[in-house]
Amino acid sequence: MTEKQSLKEIIAFISYIDQLKNVIRKNGLHDASREENTAEHSWHAALSALLLAPYADQAVDIDKVIKMLLIHDLVEIEAGDTFVYDREEVAKQGPSEAEAAGIILSKLPEQQGELLQNLWDEFEARVTPEAKFAKAIDRFLPLYSNIINHGYSWLPYDVTQTHVSEINSIIKDGSIGLWELVEVMLDDAVQEGYLNP
């Protein structure tokens, strides 16, 4: 492929991924005015990682964490968003997201396709310090928005503190400091009535 053809493929991909702005999550904005889309969530996650980098428990290449978070949810263009508190949805999530990654990344020139596939695989495997920290940020944000907007996506689904703790305890694998803060937030949420015990 010539350099010009590759450029055209990338430009077409940039238009394709615009669709992530239309993937709507259960999660609400902090002001509870509407549900969040996955593109703006990805921005929020990448920038939060940069700010919280000193709180990663293991040394991380923060630039790689940021790149993982920019691309981690691209699969939702084909697979849709999975609500973490729906056990049935979560159970069937694995294969369809992997298939989606294949479909999506085949649209790119080899160099860019490989770059994104490697970042996605590393993120999903949750083995490296970068993947663990990226996952911690990805899990922290929707939990935190429920703290601020008083259970926007918790109360309608009767989500309990036990379930939130279980789902989000992987935050611990990336940042103990963040997890300690989360535990206090969850206790407060129960006490104030926007999270079921």
Add this chain to the structure above:
Amino acid sequence: MTEKQSLKEIIAFISYIDQLKNVIRKNGLHDASREENTAEHSWHAALSALLLAPYADQAVDIDKVIKMLLIHDLVEIEAGDTFVYDREEVAKQGPSEAEAAGIILSKLPEQQGELLQNLWDEFEARVTPEAKFAKAIDRFLPLYSNIINHGYSWLPYDVTQTHVSEINSIIKDGSIGLWELVEVMLDDAVQEGYLNP
């Protein structure tokens, strides 16, 4: 400040910047379904920079470009979005955005505040290869969405090809390859009637 206090300040800042999801631009999504917000634009820009990195004319630290694009529009939380085709708005843009940066970044612990201030200053000065490439991407995206959605934010404001070329010629300073593609796109847009000559 203790480490715990710094963490709390960063967490508060992460909630504060959620407001960028409510800063609405004139620019439309590629499917023309609605106007774009600045948070999702920032995601789109950061990821597009990663994909287009091989087309930067000078060697760039792409990780720095990505970080610049993640934070470049935070000032809009305080200063609002400025439509590049409104000459009066653009003329008064400078001071109010610089003031906004001061207000916003003072909310962070010193380490993070300085990091973001340096990225923002470098981006705005447009001197380094990283800043030039970041600016090229930032200018390319709204232009490109107008190509795809057939003048969503051009036609209602009687924007002309001359004005688009003038405003966006700084794309040239970051990527000649991208600029060449843009020139073809603009000619097509005029021919197909969604950009005034």
